[in-house]
Amino acid sequence: MADQSNALQAQRAALEAARELHDPVMLREVLAVLDPARGGLFLDGTFGAGGYSCALLDQPGVSVIGLDRDPEAIARAQVWAPLYAGRLSLVESRFSALDQASETPLDGVVLDIGVSSMQIDDAGRGFSFMRDGPLDMRMSPDLESAADLIARLDEQTLADILYLYGEERASRRIARAVVAARDEQPISSTLQLVEIIEAALPKPRPGVKAPHPATRSFQALRIAVNDELGELVAALQAAERALAPGGVLAVVTFHSLEDRIVKRFLQDRCGKLPQTTRYQPQINASEPTFELIEKGILRPDESETAVNPRARSAKLRAARRLVAPSRAVDPAALGLPRIAPATPMRRAKGRKRR
Numbered sequence: 001m002a003d004q005s006n007a008l009q010a011q012r013a014a015l016e017a018a019r020e021l022h023d024p025v026m027l028r029e030v031l032a033v034l035d036p037a038r039g040g041l042f043l044d045g046t047f048g049a050g051g052y053s054c055a056l057l058d059q060p061g062v063s064v065i066g067l068d069r070d071p072e073a074i075a076r077a078q079v080w081a082p083l084y085a086g087r088l089s090l091v092e093s094r095f096s097a098l099d100q101a102s103e104t105p106l107d108g109v110v111l112d113i114g115v116s117s118m119q120i121d122d123a124g125r126g127f128s129f130m131r132d133g134p135l136d137m138r139m140s141p142d143l144e145s146a147a148d149l150i151a152r153l154d155e156q157t158l159a160d161i162l163y164l165y166g167e168e169r170a171s172r173r174i175a176r177a178v179v180a181a182r183d184e185q186p187i188s189s190t191l192q193l194v195e196i197i198e199a200a201l202p203k204p205r206p207g208v209k210a211p212h213p214a215t216r217s218f219q220a221l222r223i224a225v226n227d228e229l230g231e232l233v234a235a236l237q238a239a240e241r242a243l244a245p246g247g248v249l250a251v252v253t254f255h256s257l258e259d260r261i262v263k264r265f266l267q268d269r270c271g272k273l274p275q276t277t278r279y280q281p282q283i284n285a286s287e288p289t290f291e292l293i294e295k296g297i298l299r300p301d302e303s304e305t306a307v308n309p310r311a312r313s314a315k316l317r318a319a320r321r322l323v324a325p326s327r328a329v330d331p332a333a334l335g336l337p338r339i340a341p342a343t344p345m346r347r348a349k350g351r352k353r354r
C-alpha cells in the first residue's frame with residue numbers, strides 16, 4: 001500500500017516536472033481546432049514534454065498516442081504515463097511514419113515542428129550556439145551528427161545547406177571558412193563553429209540590433225541533420241492516410257520554409273492551389289482530401305507572446321479530413337528545397353578550390 005502511494009507520488013512529481021520543461025505553443029488555439037471534447041483517438045506527433053497530449057487527455061473520452069523520435073522525451077514520459085491508466089501510449093518513432101503507429105483511424109493529428117526547450121537547453125545535445133557542447137544536433141541517435149556532416153560535405157553542398165535551410169546570405173563565405181578550418185583541425189564543438197562563423201562575417205555595427213551571427217547557420221545544420229523538411233512532407237502525407245473522415249490535422253510551424261510546405265500541401269489537398277495565370281486556371285482534377293478549418297493561418301495572441309517569446313514566430317494551420325482517398329504528393333511542388341548530394345565530382349571540385 002505504502003509502495004503504491006510512493007509510486008503514485010513519484011508519477012505526479014514527474015508529471016509536474018514535465019509541465020515546467022516546455023511551454024506548449026498556441027495550446028488554446030490547437031485545442032480549439034482539434035476539439036477533444038468530441039472524444040476519440042488523437043496522435044501527438046511531436047510529443048516533447050507532452051504539453052498538448054496532457055491537455056487532450058484532460059477530456060475523459062480521449063486517448064492519445066504520444067510519438068517522438070527523441071528517446072529522452074519518451075523515457076521521461078514513461079514515468080508519468082501510468083497516471084492516465086492506459087489512455088496514453090508512447091511511441092519512439094519518426095512522424096513521417098505516424099500512420100504506422102495506429103491501426104485505428106485517428107480523430108486528430110497534431111504536429112509542433114522544431115526543437116523542444118529541453119533539447120535546446122541541454123548543452124550536451126549541441127543545438128545551441130549560446131552553450132558550449134559537442135556539435136551534435138541529432139534528435140535521435142540513429143542520425144549523423146552535425147560534426148560528422150560538416151567533416152564530410154564538400155564546400156558547395158555546405159553552402160547550399162546554409163543558404164536553402166538557413167536563408168543565410170553569407171552562405172558561401174561561411175562554407176569556405178568552415179572548410180578551411182576543418183583542414184586545420186576537426187570541428188567538434190558548438191562554440192568552435194560559432195567562432196568560425198563570427199570570424200567569416202563582418203563585425204555588426206555598434207548599436208545595431210541583429211540576431212546572433214550563428215542563428216541561421218545553426219538552424220540550417222539542424223534541419224539538415226534531422227532532415228526536418230523531408231520529414232514534414234512525409235508526415236503530412238502520413239497524416240492524410242491515418243486520419244478518419246472528420247479527423248483534424250493541426251500543424252504549428254516556426255519558420256517560413258516549414259510554413260510554406262504546410263500551406264501548399266493544404267492548398268493542394270483542399271483543391272485551392274493558386275491559379276497559374278488569370279486566363280489559364282489550374283486544373284485540379286483530384287478530389288479534395290481536406291477542407292480548411294480556419295482560412296489562412298492562426299497566430300498566437302499577445303498575452304502568449306508576452307510570456308513566451310518562442311511563440312512569436314508560431315503559425316498554426318488546420319484542416320479536416322474528407323472521405324476522398326489519400327494520394328502521393330510531389331515534394332518539389334510543396335517547396336521542398338533540393339540539395340544535390342555530395343557526388344565524388346563535387347567533392348573533388350570543392351577540394352581544388354581550397
Ligand SMILES: C[S@@+](CC[C@H](N)C(=O)[O-])C[C@H]1O[C@@H](n2cnc3c(N)ncnc32)[C@H](O)[C@@H]1O
Pocket residue numbers: 022023024025045046047048049050051052067068069070073093094095096112113114115116117139231
Ligand atoms: C517543439 S517540440 C514539441 C513540444 C510539445 N508540443 C510539448 O508541448 O511539449 C518538438 C518535438 O518534436 C520532436 N520531433 C522533431 N522532429 C521529429 C520527427 N521527424 N519525428 C518525431 N519527432 C520529432 C522533437 O524531438 C521534439 O521533442
